């Protein structure tokens with residue numbers, strides 16, 4: 001649409017209600033238009049954040065996720081449709097298609113990528129702000145380390161059951177996530193979406209809270225302070241004050257999650273009866289060649305973005321970088337065996 005260039009009449013009309021709001025104004029709107037925001041995770045939180053910031057006219061959205069769309073996502077992941085689940089599109093591909101329909105004037109950078117210590121700095125580099133749409137603490141602490149090292153503000157958000165949390169982190173100024181949570185607890189200690197489920201209203205509120213904070217920060221307002229705790233089922237909301245922890249390693253410049261050797265080659269996936277396998281180094285795999293090879297051994301489909309292979313009661317979903325999700329098992333050894341047998345090590 002040629003008349004949709006920034007500054008045009010159509011653009012002024014598009015953002016009219018937001019520009020009228022005093023906290024943003026015309027200057028704030030211009031700042032939003034030149035900003036780059038990285039959204040880590042395009043699940044329940046990430047889709048709400050991306051939808052809101054796309055409509056708000058944030059200039060560039062970098063979308064980062066490792067997963068594909070499934071039917072069980074549709075209850076709360078607001079950018080996806082039954083067709084996306086049917087096609088099993090990577091979440092960033094499905095999200096980018098929908099976002100481009102909503103606002104054709106912003107730039108989208110979809111990255112189907114499993115974030116780890118080896119690639120997070122290059123992935124987040126250049127972003128003005130990072131927003132948390134992840135579903136696990138280990139990745140959040142990695143994001144925390146990366147953002148403190150790169151000096152990028154980020155907003156933590158989490159939801160489980162009917163409860164949600166959120167907190168804004170300005171590197172080396174406000175408390176960081178490790179000031180709040182010292183370390184990842186051992187497996188089995190924390191409740192997960194396996195045991196608790198999650199309600200769409202809480203992910204909607206926390207995602208919106210993060211998006212609102214993005215609008216504040218990008219239009220030059222100071223961060224909101226404290227940690228938000230809410231329960232949508234019981235109708236409780238609190239903001240708790242937090243101080244920087246004197247012995248916080250991350251605030252002290254020691255980035256354990258960023259510098260530590262990656263210990264897990266395989267990880268069980270929350271609520272999925274699935275195991276993810278990430279090769280130590282990414283490599284390019286020809287899905288077409290593998291499809292031809294595997295067709296002799298089982299049922300195989302290839303949609304151009306990922307390949308699915310059903311064998312021995314499990315399903316192996318393979319991405320072109322060599323990363324795989326083995327569905328139908330939580331047995332990491334079995335998942336590794338299937339991967340080694342059919343993909344190769």
Ligand SMILES: [Zn+2]
Nearest residue numbers: 176179248251
């Ligand atoms: Zn800290």
